[in-house]
Amino acid sequence: MKIAILGSGGREHALAVSISKSAKIEKIYCIPGNAGTSEIARNINLDINDFDNLYNFLNENKIDLVVVGPEQPLVNGVVDYLEKFNIKVFGPNKIASQLEGSKIFTKKLCKEYNIPTAKFGILNNKIDAKKFLDSSKYPSVIKADNLASGKGVYICNNEKESSMAIEEIFNGKFGVAKKILIEEFLEGEEMSYFIISDGKTIKSFDTAQDHKRVLEGDKGKNTGGMGAYSPSRLINNQLEEKILKKIIQPTLLGLSKLGTNYKGFLYAGLMIVNDEPYLIEYNVRMGDPECQTILPKLQTNLTDILLACCDQTLDKIEINWSDKKSICVVMCSKGYPDEFKKNIEIENLDNIKLDINENLFHAGTTKKDNKIYATGGRVLNFVSISDNFTTAKKNIIKNLDKLNWTGGFYRKDIGYKVID
Numbered sequence: 001m002k003i004a005i006l007g008s009g010g011r012e013h014a015l016a017v018s019i020s021k022s023a024k025i026e027k028i029y030c031i032p033g034n035a036g037t038s039e040i041a042r043n044i045n046l047d048i049n050d051f052d053n054l055y056n057f058l059n060e061n062k063i064d065l066v067v068v069g070p071e072q073p074l075v076n077g078v079v080d081y082l083e084k085f086n087i088k089v090f091g092p093n094k095i096a097s098q099l100e101g102s103k104i105f106t107k108k109l110c111k112e113y114n115i116p117t118a119k120f121g122i123l124n125n126k127i128d129a130k131k132f133l134d135s136s137k138y139p140s141v142i143k144a145d146n147l148a149s150g151k152g153v154y155i156c157n158n159e160k161e162s163s164m165a166i167e168e169i170f171n172g173k174f175g176v177a178k179k180i181l182i183e184e185f186l187e188g189e190e191m192s193y194f195i196i197s198d199g200k201t202i203k204s205f206d207t208a209q210d211h212k213r214v215l216e217g218d219k220g221k222n223t224g225g226m227g228a229y230s231p232s233r234l235i236n237n238q239l240e241e242k243i244l245k246k247i248i249q250p251t252l253l254g255l256s257k258l259g260t261n262y263k264g265f266l267y268a269g270l271m272i273v274n275d276e277p278y279l280i281e282y283n284v285r286m287g288d289p290e291c292q293t294i295l296p297k298l299q300t301n302l303t304d305i306l307l308a309c310c311d312q313t314l315d316k317i318e319i320n321w322s323d324k325k326s327i328c329v330v331m332c333s334k335g336y337p338d339e340f341k342k343n344i345e346i347e348n349l350d351n352i353k354l355d356i357n358e359n360l361f362h363a364g365t366t367k368k369d370n371k372i373y374a375t376g377g378r379v380l381n382f383v384s385i386s387d388n389f390t391t392a393k394k395n396i397i398k399n400l401d402k403l404n405w406t407g408g409f410y411r412k413d414i415g416y417k418v419i420d
Helices: 010-019 051-060 071-076 078-083 103-112 126-134 159-170 237-257 290-297 302-311 389-403
Strands: 002-007 027-032 065-068 120-123 140-144 153-156 180-184 189-198 202-210 213-215 219-222 227-230 263-273 276-283 325-333 358-362 365-368 371-374 378-386
Touching (some): 002 010, 002 051, 010 358, 010 378, 065 302, 103 180, 103 276, 159 180, 189 290, 202 290, 237 263, 237 276, 263 302, 325 389, 378 389
Parallel strands (some): 002 027
Antiparallel strands (some): 120 180, 189 202, 202 227, 365 371
16 A cells, blocks of 8 residues: 655654554655665655645555654644645544644633643633733743744743733744643653544553753753653553543543544644643644654554554454553754754764564755765654663664764753663
């Protein structure tokens, strides 16, 4: 069969590697892909938010399954659009994708179905937002309502910081902002919990913990993710039962009352406070870099799982995992998440020889004249699985030292909470 993967990041490279292991696969297309995907798939330079052109390509090349990696086309309704033409697509429809597309949509759902989350206010303008903060405690959390590539969240410690956040959001830093969300700050430990659903059946798809802040010690600006480890150190049967009962199931019930179901990956960003889960946010796709961290542990064929979700036969598949530990460290361009130089050659990639428990997933890269260049803020994902986190991390550092790329930087403390 022929599969098309939409997206160009580390998540999409990881998906392509897992999908390529299936004997059913005749050809993989990555749209637009990156230097890494070009080694195992054919990259197609198309705008994934131009649905008409996308359909023409999929139709002409008789694609059997489309796997949507990033959130923007999902929120824009790519699933609804392609399904009109009877093209099989893995991912949630436009209504369900509002779980990520609008933080306010999700907060209202939480309120209606008693889903535990931080207390919040929805404000329509700068004046009301600043007034609301007069009666709030610090630190406070201020969020852009719309998609912001993981960067539209501010944790503010005082009036000056919160005023700047409000100004930036309403002034259009993350696109047109008609409303803003202000939340109480929850003191606890974060965890990423994943499920996969075919619209009828849901199954756990492992856990992870990512490091969003750019600086060591989880300080500095928010990023798309500097690294992750899996499984989360917090997960246990009792906590998982609470997450499903108090958060996931009421959410899916809420969507069903809106006349839709959920098909695809659903990623719940949680804060665990005194062994109780609170929903911070939903992502309607696999996280990045959590996807790169989790998929190397998957023992069941990913293609079979994706097809079962599209055919509503997920109940007939058993999803098995390695019990090994996994760590991912992201190599970024110097300057990220602010301005950074592009088209910088990445030398020494040939020095890295991966063993069976190691992966190197590309993100913001391109290949030209047999040379690899960095084109994005997050550039490479070094992943290792091992019996323990310490060994996995040592293997990654060994490969990062071999790369010795002067154009980039990485956080040296990824996984510090699970490594002695």
